[in-house]
Amino acid sequence: MFRNCRQSFRLLHTSRSIKGSQKALTPLTNEKITNIKRSDKFKQLEQSDVDYFRTVLTSNNIVHDETSNPENSTMTPYNTDFFNLHRGASKLCLFPTETSQVSKILKYCNDQKLAVVPQGGNTGVSGGQNPLFDEIIVNMSKMNKIRSFNDISGIAVVDAGVVLESLDNYVAPLGYTVPLDLGAKGSCQLGGNVSTNAGGLRLMKFGSLHGSVLGLEVVLPDGTVMDNLSTLRKDNTGYDLKQLFIGAEGTLGLITGVSIMTPRKPTSVNIAMLALESFDDVQKAFVMAKEDLSEILSGFEFWDRESMELVKRVMLTDKDFPIEANTKFYALLETQGSRQEHDQEKIDTYLTRLMETNVAQDGVMAQDEKQTTALWQWRERIPEAIVQSGTAMTYDVAMDVQLLYKLVEDVKQHYSERGLLDKVYKNVIGFGHVGDGNLHIMANIPDHDYSVQKDMDKFVYDWTIKHNGSITAEHGIGVAKVNYMTRCKTDVQIRLMQSIKNAIDPNGIMNPYKVVPGVL
Amino acid sequence: MFRNCRQSFRLLHTSRSIKGSQKALTPLTNEKITNIKRSDKFKQLEQSDVDYFRTVLTSNNIVHDETSNPENSTMTPYNTDFFNLHRGASKLCLFPTETSQVSKILKYCNDQKLAVVPQGGNTGVSGGQNPLFDEIIVNMSKMNKIRSFNDISGIAVVDAGVVLESLDNYVAPLGYTVPLDLGAKGSCQLGGNVSTNAGGLRLMKFGSLHGSVLGLEVVLPDGTVMDNLSTLRKDNTGYDLKQLFIGAEGTLGLITGVSIMTPRKPTSVNIAMLALESFDDVQKAFVMAKEDLSEILSGFEFWDRESMELVKRVMLTDKDFPIEANTKFYALLETQGSRQEHDQEKIDTYLTRLMETNVAQDGVMAQDEKQTTALWQWRERIPEAIVQSGTAMTYDVAMDVQLLYKLVEDVKQHYSERGLLDKVYKNVIGFGHVGDGNLHIMANIPDHDYSVQKDMDKFVYDWTIKHNGSITAEHGIGVAKVNYMTRCKTDVQIRLMQSIKNAIDPNGIMNPYKVVPGVL
Structure with missing residues (x-):
């Protein structure tokens, strides 16, 4: 499935x-x-x-x-x-x-x-x-060779156009796994992942690409090739140039090769889905998971009832949903470990505590791979479900976990007060990565009405900036948020970004109009 | 102790x-x-x-x-x-x-x-x-305040002059630990750690500072303050400017504040020391540790017999050494987990396999905190022991783990053939972080004879560059290795570093003559 x-x-x-x-x-x-x-x-x-x-x-x-x-x-x-x-x-x-x-x-x-x-x-x-x-x-789709893989160190050197899932399929039989996992893994490419500093579902355990990427091959705007495809875990010889290109969204050069560290494939993976009555309970369940599951906790995702109902309506059915309790929130947690009996004991302790303290109302644990994939799809198919329901807006903000869902509530209240909720702004849903303080809000809007998009952009970004959050945790600035850059970064930061852009791409040919304002 | x-x-x-x-x-x-x-x-x-x-x-x-x-x-x-x-x-x-x-x-x-x-x-x-x-x-010693600590997220914001150990002491009672540990922790400061991108003993588990540091406050060369003290785990708004200053050794600006993520303090910590007959066995023991200890393995250090004998001679005694077997190598491994009985079972499995396969000749496991600290000092006091023995050279190279100790053997052979070993180059020892492919070689040399230093520099760096290694894994370039930069980096990389240096510090006042050659 x-x-x-x-x-x-x-x-x-x-x-x-x-x-x-x-x-x-x-x-x-x-x-x-x-x-x-x-x-x-x-x-x-x-x-x-x-x-x-x-x-x-x-x-x-x-x-x-x-x-x-x-x-x-x-x-x-x-x-x-x-x-x-x-x-x-x-x-x-x-x-x-x-x-x-x-x-x-x-x-x-x-x-x-x-x-x-x-x-x-x-x-x-x-x-x-x-x-x-x-x-x-x-x-870059046709530059898609795996250049080398060292099955002792787990370090892969690949062309930028290698699809994320292809690399995972390649290293899995050798006992490794890619440290990055996201819904689009069947299509997205390593070069694009690095350029946008993609986060995804496993960041909590494996950290960001700033840590996993060991080296890059980048063609600079003048055509010079910077060969920095190191396979060393540690290297402090001068400035760590690769870091500049991670998350630069192609504005400083074109990534052609990636050296990435892949961790050992876990021998024991477990998934549980929880039904929770409030976002406060979601947070409590997360803190308890950090305490009880600690080193084996590899992901903690949540979504609201509206997300679940949308997936049901569009692509799955009531009977596919494994939990009877109709609560306001659901969470999915994943553990990755090396010994099933130990992991099971830790999970049992955790789930028992969750139920005894009444933090969770219900929960299920996958018993086999089929059930595992069945549970995951309730989280992974949310973006797909909303896209199938019409033109969809998507937001990707980061902030203190305590505030995370308040934004969704405030968006709904804002449009409800104006009589626009469920009429203009339909299917307003919230879900995301609790472990990273990263929320995705999505909504369906009328086709091609940019004023409607712009209004929601403004509300979400204003709210986020006011609460010291980030207007993009993992999706990047691109062109969609470039007009907000001067509001979420200080003049000093913008000037420094401009200096770097001008130093490396003096003609400004690389992905112009995006990311850094004021360089053309 | x-x-x-x-x-x-x-x-x-x-x-x-x-x-x-x-x-x-x-x-x-x-x-x-x-x-x-x-x-x-x-x-x-x-x-x-x-x-x-x-x-x-x-x-x-x-x-x-x-x-x-x-x-x-x-x-x-x-x-x-x-x-x-x-x-x-x-x-x-x-x-x-x-x-x-x-x-x-x-x-x-x-x-x-x-x-x-x-x-x-x-x-x-x-x-x-x-x-x-x-x-x-x-x-920066007098800028040493802990500005804030969030005991839910574990994120600390500190002045650059806070001593590493002071921060650890501050967060420990709150259930957290700093993700960086090194011998000098009682003296080194966070700002310096970030500027040199310090690695240390726990990098294998917690990754590098490029991942742990969430934000920096940096005074740029013209006195402008870049306030980038984010406490967000994920933030993709434009270039990740902080990355530039991590490992720049103060050549681009002066770090005054650091925002750093601290992981949960483990509730179960175990230490074992192994006696191993060859460096091949050290590698085997490491691979087996990755398999059996997996998610709880937090450190894997090794040293040679000569290191151990030096520590014995200078600061400890024969009877302090806990292992009877007089083997050529010793390793110290640390686990960090959340449940002692699970960790103990994993360690038992591992140690049994090590002995049954004859990979290790002997081994001890610490039974309490006193023994833990007693074991650690055999690794941690090596640099101190050699400094007490006279003027000491220190090297810090990274390469494929397979090659790691060959360099020590070749250094010895080189000076032995010239009749200089144990006469001019005394106490040539090798130790380091197996998990990161990072070797430290040290030797005592006659006081103030720079030609002797220079000769060993040349041999070690030539050898490392020839074997595609890094001439500094974690210590940085400083002034000691700046003359080797053009040999270990390509012209393209050097030019890019020069562009960045000139863009940010056009007058070149910040830490001149170091790290990037050719900018004055």
Whole structure:
């Protein structure tokens, strides 16, 4: 079932499924975010440029389409994101198969002042991987080799275009697992994961990519290749350059290779789902899990009743839901350990305490792999369910855990007072990673009504900034949040980011208009 | 015993103990590393400068000494490092007590082109914290407040001058522990730890500071304060600026505050010492520990017989050593867990397998805290023992674990063939962190014979670079290894580091002559 879930998620990203969907394409991003104008410093694509790229790549690795109607364009799958919230008007998508080709492409673009958007699995939700105007897309899907894997150290060196799940499938029989897991794992690519500093479901146990990534190969904007593919766990020789590119969303260079440390695959994995009456109880259950499960606790996710009902309505059924108690919140916790009997004892202690203290109202524990995957899908399919229900907004904020769900309540109250809840803003749901203080709010809104999007953006971001939170915990700034950067960062921080951007990409060709404001 | 050990280590860093030591001061660093010349762009200190600093700091927070004989100078403790391998000739050491003072100091120095060296606990071993010439020292010891600690999230926000052990003592009663542990913990400071990206004994379990540090407050070279003291576990709003300063050794700005995540204090800690016949067996014992101890394995250290004999000779006795087997290697492993009976079972399984497979020749397990500290000191006191035996060289390399000890053997063979082993190069020992592929080699050499130092530097670094290792895993480049940077990094990497340095510190006042070559 888990497999099926991921498989279907992957299909949604292919051009076929986007073309096949009944949704009309969203308006161009630059028609919605009107304060961003195309910069005159960038050249428009000419036939001579395409001719040059044809000397670098074989013809099957170039998509070039001047079609004026995007409904019929072969470029549309690359110009548009999965949520159909962002759309650009690029006419050229390049698919390099090796680093030297990326180097030639960027050198040429830098010399010619052609703007470039790096793209991985196109699963990002902030529009970072899609053009705003006519930027050339460099899609990494065809650079997808596992370059090496050391089965003693567990260190993998891979092309940036390797799909996350493919790497996991590769290392699993050798006793390892990737330290990153997220719903889009069947489509997202390592290079994109690193560029957005993806968080996901296992961050609590394995930490962020700033720790797991040991080295990077990056093509700098002038085409120079920075080979920093270290396989050393520790290396303090000068500035840790790779860190700059982790989370830079392709604005400083194009990641072509990744060296990543993979932990041992756990021999004992357990999953439990809990029914909880309040968000206060969710927090209590989390604190108790840290105490009782400690070193084996690998994930602690939660979602609200509305999320569960949406999944039921759209893709599963009442009888699939394993818990009878109809409580306001549900949580899913995962343990990873090396000895089943020890883990089971710890979990028994924990679950007993939860029930005895009345913190949880009900709970189930998976007894086999089939049940494990069945439980996980109630959390993993939430984003898919809301996308299937219409145009969906998605938010990704971080803050003190105590405040986490208050935001969802305040959003609902705000729109309820204005008579807009369930009419304009439908299916307002909250879920996320309790362990990391990371909440996702989503809602369905009328198709292509950007003022509705913008209003909710403003409410959510204002609220988050006021409460000292982050307006993006793991999804990144992209273009969706760039107008909020000057509010959530100090002038000093913005200036420092600008200095770095200007020092490394003086022509500003790499993923322009995004992440750092005021550099064009 | 552990306490005593750390206490004595701390005392060695006070001015009293340095003045009281019988060792003659090492020659000035700039007389040894002769290719580095004082840059004319920096102004010499004038009385008017000192007068300015007296308007910023109270007189008890300024040490100013123009004494020409360093043996009598109150500046000597700050000009010289613990190992007595580096020495500068600064005449002014400033002790700010708050961030605004640091800001004024750097702004003035930047305007006046006065070079600055940031200094923490002065425990670094690469000379990064000592001047080469007359740079002004800004010592952070008096900025030592714990600003806040959240006992739900475990996140501490501290002044940069807080001593590592002080923070650990503060959080321990609240159920937390610092994720960093090293021999110098009684003296080293958080700001210095972050600036050198210190690794230490627990990196294997808790990862590097690039993951544990959540935010920094940094005074930039022009005096601007970058307040990035986030307490969020996840935050993807733009470039992760703090990462730049972690491991930059004070060349990009001066860290004044640190936000750090502290993990739960384990309720069950176990220590075992093993006797092993070969380095191959050390590796086997490590792989088996990863398999059997998995999520509770928190440290795996090793040392050779020569290290053990040195500690015996200098500070402990034969009867203190808990293992009878006189093998070539010893290892110490630590587990941290939440349930003693589970941990004990895992350890029993592991130790039984070690003995049955004849991988270990003997082993002991600590039964109480006293024994735990007694075992640890055989590893922790090695550096102290060799320093007490004379002028000591220290190396800190990282490479594939398989190669780790081969370097020690080759160093010995090299000097043995030349008739220099045990005559010029005495007590050549190897020890380190197996789990991180990190070896420390040390040796005693004749006092103040720089050609002898330089010869060993060359051999160790050449060997390491040839075997794709890192010439510094955790100690940093400082001034000691700056001449090797162009050999262990590519031109592209060096140029990128130079761009960053020039963008952030255009006048080059921050810790000049160090880390990044070619910027003055």
